[in-house]
Amino acid sequence: MPAQDPNDHYVRVAMLVMLSLALLAGVCATAIHWLGRVHHPMDMIVPPLASLLFGGLIVALLRRPTWVLGITRIALGASALALIAPAWLYTAQASLSPDVRLIDNLPPISSLFVVYLAMLMIFVPGRRAFLAAALGWMLIAMPVLLYLLGHRQELWTPRGQDLVMAFGPVSIMVVVLLPVQRGLVGKIRRLASERDVMEVMLHRDPLTGVHSRLLGERVLHEALASHATGGVIMLDLDRFKGINDTYGHPVGDSVLRKVADGCKRRLRANECIARWGGEEFLVIVPNVDAAGLQRVAERLRAAIAAVPVDPVPQVTASLGTTMLQAGDTLDTVLQRADLALYRAKELRGNRVCSGDQQEAEGAL
Incomplete structure (x- = not known):
């Protein structure tokens, strides 16, 4: 659930930008997988479906701005499913097939996972954002990290190190720094509000309420x-x-x-x-x-x-x-x-x- 009021113009604009970027990512992923030499069934299905969903959510948000709460929930849920499915499927496939390497087959979900965490920190209030981030990390990042720790030959490859960095330190930085930034923004808004109150006090007579x-x-x-x-x-x-x-x-x-x-x-x-x-x-x-x-x-x-x-x-x-x-x-x-x-x-x-x-x- 978004931390902001559903009628807040800022939230609607921010959600519209996020959905547009998600749509662009889905379209790019669809083009990459369709033009690639190896076609995995999930790669051929998930990105196009995600693109259609995000495009529909953009249209819905433009037509019904007051639906921003529900649209945000759907977008976050769909993003989580789009990341969880390939993380478990390709990890299980690599674990069960000795001739299959995870670093060769796993789609570029690590960068999308960081974006997903940023969306959680922006649109989910308070402790629920941290709980959702922890749950997302366990369902998306943990299976990949556990696999790499058990397959050291893949861990020390450039792709393996990139996955460890994205699912480890980078994810932690996003989860920690965005709430700090949100707190600073809140403090700046409180200071601005206090300044406005002081200005009103200077311009209003406290006893009668007319101008000073x-x-x-x-x-x-x-x-x-x-x-x-x-x-x-x-x-x-x-x-x-x-x-x-x-x-x-x-x-x-x-x-x-x-x-x-x-x-x-x-x-x-x-x-x-x-x-x-x-x-x-x-x-x-x-x-x-x-x-x-x-x-x-x-x-x-x-x-x-x-x-x-x-x-x-x-x-x-x-x-x-x-x-x-x-x-x-x-x-x-x-x-x-x-x-x-x-x-x-x-x-x-x-x-x-x-x-x-x-x-x-x-x-x-």
């Missing part, structure tokens, strides 16, 4: 750099210190959370709200004119005034707005918004004041 000041400043910088139309709204809760002093900080935290949630639900996806500090929030509204910015601010003011937070009778906020202007910097925009917010506070709160209007009146 850090991200709010970045969004505002980008809006100024793009020279697009837009505006900002600075809002501050009225008499918030009195709420904390009267009802306690847990109630004050609840007020902040509910206000942030109420504002967020009334903003569009491209409008950013960030907690600026304490009970103060900054809203960045792109692609809006002055009248539209005032409507957004009024909508937020009304939403805050309607927020129910027991036992607080009512929560209100003062809001200051300003449009982004040519030549603006972060400081100039925030200064106008702050002045407008201060004006709303002077007028006893629960209202919206425009920094642009005040600037125009001051110019007159």
Whole structure:
């Protein structure tokens, strides 16, 4: 059973690659045996059947990607049978016939056995991969190795040494190194996930869940750099210190959370709200004119005034707005918004004041 989720695109692609390589190996083996001078019945039957099976599994995987679990089981089982059969047949034939040598008749299954072990380590999870590898080694490699140990004249030939190396040290290296590699990949993924979590923590206010000041400043910088139309709204809760002093900080935290949630639900996806500090929030509204910015601010003011937070009778906020202007910097925009917010506070709160209007009146 694959270690990955069946819907994981990576697993499907990896299995498709493995099946394609297995199909290529089967086709090559079929051509080699059919073109060879000596034709053994098993060599004439197993490779073509394996090629047909792997080709069918490729078609099935392309048509039914969700079948990847079953297709993987079939592919691994078929591969095991295709290796077990020649290992036992040719070993038994060489053992029973003194004039037959195993190194002359055994197909090139040693390299395919290494590939089979790699498939087990990739697609079978945890301890089951090691158990399957041990069982495969006993059924495929062990009969060949036992035969060679009993026939020293074949053991010391180049083909015999190649078989010993493939079924011995090379197989062990594959079984050991691939899980280590899989563990390293898992660790890298965990580190990447932790990095993503840390980045989210930097960009989210932990109390209210809206954007942090850090991200709010970045969004505002980008809006100024793009020279697009837009505006900002600075809002501050009225008499918030009195709420904390009267009802306690847990109630004050609840007020902040509910206000942030109420504002967020009334903003569009491209409008950013960030907690600026304490009970103060900054809203960045792109692609809006002055009248539209005032409507957004009024909508937020009304939403805050309607927020129910027991036992607080009512929560209100003062809001200051300003449009982004040519030549603006972060400081100039925030200064106008702050002045407008201060004006709303002077007028006893629960209202919206425009920094642009005040600037125009001051110019007159």
